Each structure stands twice: as C-alpha cells, then as structure tokens.
Amino acid sequence: MNAETSSLVPSFVVFQVGPRRVALPRDCVAEMIASPLLFSFPHTTPVIAGVALRRGRIVPVVDLGPGLLGTPSPTARFFLVVERRISNISERCAIPVQGECELVAGILLPAAEHDEFVTGCLDLNGEQIDVLDLEKTIAAGARIQEESMAAAEVGS
Amino acid sequence: MTQLVSSSLTTRDARPREQVAVFSIAQFSFVISAASVQEIRSTDGLGGTVVDLDRPVLRKVRHIVERDARAYYVVSGCEHFHLPPSRPTTVLILRSAPVAVLVDKIEEMAEMRVLSALPQSFRGEERTWYRGLTVLDHKVLPVANPLGFLTAEELRRLEEQNPGLLQTSTGLRKERGRA
Numbered sequence: 001m002n003a004e005t006s007s008l009v010p011s012f013v014v015f016q017v018g019p020r021r022v023a024l025p026r027d028c029v030a031e032m033i034a035s036p037l038l039f040s041f042p043h044t045t046p047v048i049a050g051v052a053l054r055r056g057r058i059v060p061v062v063d064l065g066p067g068l069l070g071t072p073s074p075t076a077r078f079f080l081v082v083e084r085r086i087s088n089i090s091e092r093c094a095i096p097v098q099g100e101c102e103l104v105a106g107i108l109l110p111a112a113e114h115d116e117f118v119t120g121c122l123d124l125n126g127e128q129i130d131v132l133d134l135e136k137t138i139a140a141g142a143r144i145q146e147e148s149m150a151a152a153e154v155g156s
Numbered sequence: 157m158t159q160l161v162s163s164s165l166t167t168r169d170a171r172p173r174e175q176v177a178v179f180s181i182a183q184f185s186f187v188i189s190a191a192s193v194q195e196i197r198s199t200d201g202l203g204g205t206v207v208d209l210d211r212p213v214l215r216k217v218r219h220i221v222e223r224d225a226r227a228y229y230v231v232s233g234c235e236h237f238h239l240p241p242s243r244p245t246t247v248l249i250l251r252s253a254p255v256a257v258l259v260d261k262i263e264e265m266a267e268m269r270v271l272s273a274l275p276q277s278f279r280g281e282e283r284t285w286y287r288g289l290t291v292l293d294h295k296v297l298p299v300a301n302p303l304g305f306l307t308a309e310e311l312r313r314l315e316e317q318n319p320g321l322l323q324t325s326t327g328l329r330k331e332r333g334r335a
Contacts (some may be wrong), residue, residue, distance in 0.1 A: 025261050039296040041184055042237035044280030051275070051289065058296055060277040078225055086276040148191050 009105040012122060015080055016099040018069045023104075023122055023131045030081040030092060032101050046145035047138055052094055054081065056060055061092045064132075067117060067141030074098060082134060116140065162187070176299070178263040178292065181233040182242045185263060185297055187290055190303035194221065195249040196262060202247060206230070211317040214310055220322060221256050227322040228256040229314060231305045237285065254322055255305045266292055271299060293329055 005138030011026040033054065038061060040050035049061045049072075059081065076096030084091045108120035108131055117136035122129040175190040212218045216235035220227045228249055233305070234242045235264040236257070244258035271288045284304045289296055306314070 040188070041298045042239060042285075043278055043282040044238065045278050045282065048277060053291065053294075053296060058272050058275065058291075060275045060279060084277065089276050091276050
C-alpha cells in the first residue's frame with residue numbers, strides 16, 4: 001500500500017539514522033532537504049549539532065543518533081525538517097538522516113521493542129520499522145549524552 | 157532594539173539597525189552590541205590595575221580590574237562558554253555590568269539588522285548567555301547578552317565571598333588619586 005492509495009490509513013515517513021530504519025508520523029515531517037551549511041556555537045543542550053539557515057529562518061539541527069544508536073549519527077547528505085512542540089510552541093528542526101526517505105501508509109502495530117520512545121511498528125514487506133515519538137527520542141538522546149558527559153567529567 | 161521585520165526589495169530597508177562588535181574566542185565568533193561595551197582594550201594595557209580575588213568562587217572570575225574609578229570582575233570568555241583555553245589579547249569592559257570579558261580578539265565592527273530569538277530547542281546555559289542569533293555575512297552568529305556573563309546570583313556570590321572588594325578597590329584608587 002502506498003500513501004496515495006488510501007487517505008484513511010495513516011502515513012509515515014521512513015528514514016535511516018546510521019544503520020537503523022525508523023519512521024515518524026507524516027504530519028511531523030515538513031520536508032526533506034539536502035545537507036545545509038551547519039553553523040555551530042557554544043551551548044550546553046545535548047543532541048543539538050548546531051543550526052542551519054533554511055529560507056531565511058534559523059533552524060536547530062537535532063541529532064537522533066544518541067537516542068537511537070547511543071552515538072552521534074554519521075555524516076548526513078540529507079536532513080528531514082520536522083515540527084516539534086516545545087512548551088506549546090511549534091518549532092521546526094532539522095534531523096540528519098542517512099540514505100533514502102520513503103513515504104508509506106500502514107497500520108501502526110504494537111511495538112516489539114521496549115524502547116520508551118517507540119510508539120509502535122510498521123510491517124513493511126516483512127521488515128519491522130519502529131515508529132518514533134520524536135520528543136521522547138530526543139529526550140532519550142539527551143539523557144544518554146548527559147550521562148556520558150558526566151562520566152567523562154568523573155573520569156577526568 | 158533590533159527586531160525581525162519582513163524585507164522588501166522595492167522599498168528602503170527600514171529595519172532597525174544595531175552597531176555590534178564581532179569578537180572571537182577559540183574557533184568561535186560572537187556578536188555583542190557596541191552600546192553595551194564601554195571600552196575595548198588590549199590585555200597588555202591592563203598590567204598595573206589588576207587585583208587578584210581573595211576567594212575566586214567562580215572558575216571564570218579570578219581578578220578584578222580598575223578603570224576610571226570603577227572596578228570590574230574579569231570574566232574569562234573561554235571559561236564562561238566552556239571552551240578550551242585560548243589566548244585572550246583583548247578585554248571588553250562592559251557598560252551595564254561590573255564585568256570585563258577576556259576575548260581572543262575583535263574581528264570587526266558591523267551592523268546587525270536581524271535578531272532572532274534563540275530557538276526553543278536550546279534549553280541550557282545558552283539561554284542566559286545569548287540575546288538571540290543573528291546573520292552576518294551569511295553566517296549565523298550568537299549575540300552575547302551583556303548581563304549573561306555574570307548573573308545576579310553569580311555577582312551575589314562573588315560579593316559575598318569577597319565583601320566590598322569592588323568598592324574597596326575603587327576607594328583605594330580614589331585615595332591614591334587624592335594623594
């Protein structure tokens with residue numbers, strides 16, 4: 001089934017972070033863009049890799065790698081621009097992704113994995129794709145980065 | 157204050173402008189409003205007026221410096237932004253706070269036309285450090301908050317551990333002037 005054939009079935013954007021294929025609900029995703037110029041400056045927020053300029057707007061770049069892989073994601077050629085809700089304010093962020101993105105329609109099944117940020121899974125021709133809760137995935141990555149930074153400080 | 161206003165190619169650009177200084181620390185560039193800087197000096201020219209703090213309660217503040225009958229806490233820019241040690245050659249003496257900031261160098265003076273709020277995704281100390289972000293020469297740069305180098309709480313702790321030092325230091329200078 002593809003997204004065009006059924007407007008009743010929810011649609012998802014499937015993408016890749018490192019070796020892991022995951023999905024977000026279609027309505028979270030605004031667009032996919034080629035890797036923009038990344039600007040970085042000192043800050044203390046985990047998982048933020050910097051900011052990019054997109055159509056005159058400054059967009060934070062959020063790495064899902066720490067949450068999904070436990071490490072920063074590899075260099076990306078494409079970024080997914082997604083919509084976050086932070087304190088009831090909507091904000092666009094860019095997520096570095098590897099490989100191709102795919103728009104699919106499917107039924108959300110109960111998740112086989114126990115990651116707290118996985119809301120369910122999609123069966124894509126036999127392949128199980130985890131569907132993410134974006135905010136929980138970012139929070140999990142932030143927690144992992146904070147823990148590794150604290151451990152590094154103790155070590156030094 | 158600089159605001160984000162939509163631009164038009166056909167009309168004169170009426171967006172508010174703000175004179176800024178672009179400075180660098182380690183490999184990063186920052187912007188600060190020129191109006192918030194009272195004086196920019198070379199660190200070489202500060203020799204005789206620097207006093208060590210008795211109790212340096214903050215890692216980033218170890219000295220005070222006297223200028224024109226006023227005393228200022230010297231804030232290490234690289235410690236403030238949690239950057240690796242660098243070679244400060246310049247000090248920015250601020251107008252609105254008793255703070256002198258050590259920076260590597262001044263890169264240029266420029267005109268800022270756009271000040272964007274720091275995106276909500278940023279939720280750490282940077283919300284105190286920066287007024288927002290701007291774009292200069294197609295680069296996104298953070299705009300330093302002059303009141304963010306030492307917060308009210310940090311000033312209170314410094315004063316608590318080094319009571320009256322800012323005033324004493326200035327008083328001594330006045331005494332020396334009269335003598």
